Amino acid sequence: MMEDELIKIWQSSPQAEQIKFEKSRLMLDMDNSLDRFHRLAKYGIIIEQIAVLIIIPVFLFYIYFVPHLLSKIASIWIAIWACWYMTLLRKFKKSKPKTLNLGYIDYLRENRTYMVNLKKWADRSMYWYVLPPMLGYFIFIIGPYLDGAIDEAFFIKLILIGLATVILTYFYTRWVVKTIYTPRLKKIDELIKVMEE
Amino acid sequence: MGKDLESTFLNALEEHQHKLLRICTVYAKDDDDTKDLFQEVLVNIWKSMPSFKGTSNIGTWMYRITLNVCLRLKTKELKKQKKLLRMNSSAINIHKTEASTDEQKEQQKQLVQLRKCIKQLNEADKAIITLYLEELPYKEISSITGLTENNIAVKIKRIKTKLLKCLNQRS
Numbered sequence: 605m606m607e608d609e610l611i612k613i614w615q616s617s618p619q620a621e622q623i624k625f626e627k628s629r630l631m632l633d634m635d636n637s638l639d640r641f642h643r644l645a646k647y648g649i650i651i652e653q654i655a656v657l658i659i660i661p662v663f664l665f666y667i668y669f670v671p672h673l674l675s676k677i678a679s680i681w682i683a684i685w686a687c688w689y690m691t692l693l694r695k696f697k698k699s700k701p702k703t704l705n706l707g708y709i710d711y712l713r714e715n716r717t718y719m720v721n722l723k724k725w726a727d728r729s730m731y732w733y734v735l736p737p738m739l740g741y742f743i744f745i746i747g748p749y750l751d752g753a754i755d756e757a758f759f760i761k762l763i764l765i766g767l768a769t770v771i772l773t774y775f776y777t778r779w780v781v782k783t784i785y786t787p788r789l790k791k792i793d794e795l796i797k798v799m800e801e
Numbered sequence: 802m803g804k805d806l807e808s809t810f811l812n813a814l815e816e817h818q819h820k821l822l823r824i825c826t827v828y829a830k831d832d833d834d835t836k837d838l839f840q841e842v843l844v845n846i847w848k849s850m851p852s853f854k855g856t857s858n859i860g861t862w863m864y865r866i867t868l869n870v871c872l873r874l875k876t877k878e879l880k881k882q883k884k885l886l887r888m889n890s891s892a893i894n895i896h897k898t899e900a901s902t903d904e905q906k907e908q909q910k911q912l913v914q915l916r917k918c919i920k921q922l923n924e925a926d927k928a929i930i931t932l933y934l935e936e937l938p939y940k941e942i943s944s945i946t947g948l949t950e951n952n953i954a955v956k957i958k959r960i961k962t963k964l965l966k967c968l969n970q971r972s
Binding site: 614 | 823852865866869946961
C-alpha cells in the first residue's frame with residue numbers, strides 16, 4: 605500500500621457514515637447539556653463549600669453558646685480553619701484549566717501542573733484537612749467531659765467516632781491519590797514525553 | 802448565546818462535522834462511544850464559542866478542542882458521564898450506509914483496518930496522524946499540537962511507516 609492511499613482511505617468515511625442533526629433541536633440540547641455539565645462539574649467543590657459555610661456560623665455561635673472554655677477555644681480554632689479552607693477551595697476552583705483552545709502539548713502541561721498541585725495537597729491532606737479540624741473536635745469534647753457535662757462512656761464513644769473518621773479519611777485520600785491522580789499523571793507524563801521525543 | 806454565534810457554530814459544524822467525527826472514531830472504543838464522544842466534543846466547542854477570537858481558522862480551532870476533549874475523556878470516564886451528558890434526543894444521529902459495490906466494500910474494509918491500526922498508536926501519535934490524514938498543513942498541525950514543524954515532519958514519517966507496516970500485516 606502506498607503512503608498517499610492512507611489519506612484516500614481515511615477520507616472515504618463520509619460515504620460510509622452520515623451525520624444527521626436537526627439544528628434547532630441540537631441547540632436546545634446543547635444548552636440543556638451545558639447547564640447540567642456546569643452544575644455537576646462544580647458539584648464536589650460546592651458540597652465542600654456548603655459544608656464550610658455551615659461550619660463557620662455554627663462554631664462562631666458555639667463560641668458564645670458553649671459554656672466550657674476548652675470548647676470555646678476549639679470553636680475558634682475550627683472556625684479559623686474553615687475560613688482558611690474556604691479560601692483554599694476558591695483557589696482550587698480558580699486554578700482549574702478552563703480553556704480547551706490551547707495547543708495539545710500546552711493543554712497537557714497545564715493539566716499536569718493542575719494535577720500535580722492537587723496531588724500535592726491530597727498527599728498532605730492529613731496535615732491540613734484531617735488533623736486540624738479533628739484536633740478541634742477532640743478539644744471541643746474534652747471541655748464538657750472535664751466539666752462533668754458528659755459521662756466517660758459517652759466521651760469514649762465520641763473519641764472513637766473521631767478516630768474512626770481520621771482513619772477513614774486517611775485511607776480515602778490514599779485511595780484518591782492512588783486511583784485518580786497517580787495513573788492520570790503517569791499517563792500525562794508519558795504523553796508529554798512522547799510528544800517531546 | 803447570540804444568534805450570530807449560533808450561526809457561526811452551525812455553519813462551521815456543517816463544514817467540519819465529518820472531519821471531527823473521523824478524529825473521534827480513533828479515540829472511541831465502538832460506535833456508541835464515537836457518538837458520545839462526538840456529542841461531548843460539540844458541547845465543548847459550543848461552550849468555548851464565546852472565546853473564539855476569529856484570529857485563527859475556525860476549523861483549526863475546532864480540531865484543537867476536539868483533540869483536547871478526546872484526550873481528556875477516556876472511554877471509561879465517558880461511560881460515567883453518559884448519564885450526565887447524554888442528550889436524550891435524536892438531534893444527532895450517525896448512520897452507517899451499507900456498501901453496495903465491490904469497490905465500496907473494499908474501501909470500507911480498508912477504512913476499518915486503518916482505524917484499527919491508528920487505535921493501536923499512542924495518544925500523541927493518534928493526534929498527529931489524524932490531523933495529517935485530514936490534509937492539514939504542517940504549520941497548522943504545529944499550531945494545534947504545540948510542536949515544531951520539523952518535529953511534526955519527523956513524527957509523521959515515523960507514524961506512517963508504523964501504519965503501513967500494520968496495514969500490510971493485516972492484509
